[in-house]
Amino acid sequence: MSNNLLVEVDSVSRYFGDLAAVNDVSFTVNKGTVLGFLGPNGAGKTTTMQMITGNLAPTSGRIKIAGYDLLDEPRAAKACIGYLPEQPPLYLEYTVDEYLDFCAALNRIPKKQRLGARQQAKERCGLTDAGRRLIGNLSKGYRQRVGIAQAIIHQPQVVILDEPTAGLDPIQIREIRTLVRELSQEHAVILSTHILPEVQSSCDHVQIIDRGKLVLNDSIDGLTQRMQSSTLSLRFSNSVDTSRIEQLNGVRSTRLLDDGRYQVYYQAGQDPTDALVKLAVDNHWGLRELIPEKASLEDMFLELTKHDKTQAEATI
Amino acid sequence: MIFTLAWREIRSMFLSPLAWVILGVVQALMGWLFLNHVDNYMSIQSRLLSMQTPIGLTDIVVASVFGNAAIILLLVVPLITMRLVSEERRNRTLTLLYSAPLSMTEIILGKYLGILFFLLVVLFLVALMPLSLLAGGSLDFGAFASGFLGLALLLASFAAVGLFMSTLTQNPTIAAVSTFGMLLLSWVLDTGGQGASGNVLAYFSLLNHYEPFLKGVFDSADAVFYILLITTFLVLSTRRLDADRLGG
DSSP: OTTTEEEEEEEEEEEETTEEEEEEEEEEEETTOEEEEEOSTTSSHHHHHHHHTTSSOOSEEEEEETTEETTTSHHHHHHTEEEEOSSOOOOTTSBHHHHHHHHHHHTTOOHHHHHHHHHHHHHHTTOGGGTTSBGGGSOHHHHHHHHHHHHHTTOOSEEEEESTTTTOOHHHHHHHHHHHHHHHTTSEEEEEESOHHHHHHHOSEEEEEETTEEEEEEEHHHHHHHHHTSEEEEEESSOOOHHHHHTSTTEEEEEEOTTSOEEEEEOTTOOOHHHHHHHHHHTTOOEEEEEEEOOOHHHHHHHHHHHHHHHHHHHO | OHHHHHHHHHHHHHHSHHHHHHHHHHHHHHHHHHHHHHHHHHHHHHHHHTSSSOOOHIIIIIHHHHHHHHHHHHHHHHHHHTHHHHHHHHTTOHHHHHHSSOOHHHHHHHHHHHHHHHHHHHHHHHHHHHHGGGGTSOOOHHHHHHHHHHHHHHHHHHHHHHHHHHHHOSOHHHHHHHHHHHHHHHHHGGGSOOHHHHHHHHHTOTGGGTHHHHTTOOOHHHHHHHHHHHHHHHHHHHHHHHHHHHOO
């Protein structure tokens, strides 16, 4: 078990002055998983990643990479990490080959194995033909690929990608998704994004962070289950007393939509459909429509992050 | 690992025109000054011979050339050191070094070594000029070596100051201007102040410790002064990089 635990983040906080960019975040990542990191702009995604990669020291809390504490044994811990920051750290005056060789040397790959490591990284990122081109002359998509190649050249156990698909065209995005899948077989991958479908298609674990706090931490299966049926859409021909619906077991809230339909939100696993139908018949509300709605990740995301905001406003 | 970083610095420098331009300009200026000194020596040669303790070629030409080189390089070194850290910070490539299994000390030493190598090339090119006099005369090699060593130590100190200034900012121009200010201040320190406090200030003048070397006097106190100065600024630079990680 402990061999599989590659990243341990233990109640980590980071303050910039009075601002808590990351506030008491804890999570773990196992081998073979792809963790998707979601959050609105400025939520603390990048800060968290910078802390895991040792670019930023946490104000409090501990981070362990593959069993090595990032503060006590930074060198051993960092050797297990490949990191692609938001802006790929490229030397524009180098060719792709020269740059990758330099990265290989930085990560202490022995001289004899560097050529092989470089070839493999290039193959995986679709850069085989670009080896002799100057990085400064490459397009944004290609630069992004070089950035990823740089992150995986030393076969790190943990690969951390900050918005890997930003600025790429749809074909490249798909290629990168395949790459991430491929990587996850031998490594643990953490990727941040604010593109939601990307998470659904390439991650098997999702975390949503908002205002520095972790508001959701679930596997993608659990999430789909959660999303599958937590909303009912109803239409009645007569007027309705919503407070009576809200009293039903499991119902969290109701909402009247603009087109005259009602939405009923309920807690997962406590489907109130039967009770609701009975209630409607008993009271002669004239039930015309009852549709179990499948919430998208987007709804979930909005709900979670909005929820927090109203709470924050309430405390002010 | 340090050498990998140093090698990258050197390569980057020579991949951009900056290094070549600097080498060319310094060489042209020094060539002109060198010829002037040789000319000067020729014109006063007959009078020198009649003196009781004749001062020779080394005292006049070599000392003057090394003396001039110090001033010219004081103006040039900030231009070489300015981009060391600041440019990497601006281009966000510093992340690559921070995420790699490297200590801050290794990063600083690597960069410093790269610059030292470049300055050594400059130094050799400058030293070739007085050495060319061997074709028609002889030199006092003791005095020559002392001047060479002095200039090397002086340049190494300039580079350490420049490296530190570069770690403070993400704008190369600011790094260059502040390095230039620091170096110039250290040059003129001995002209200000009278009495005891003036002496203390003068002691910290970088060029004051260089004078004895030019006269052929190797005083270990002067050498140690430079070495301490270099160490101080390298340690400060390391601390400054660390602060990047810690600070907000």
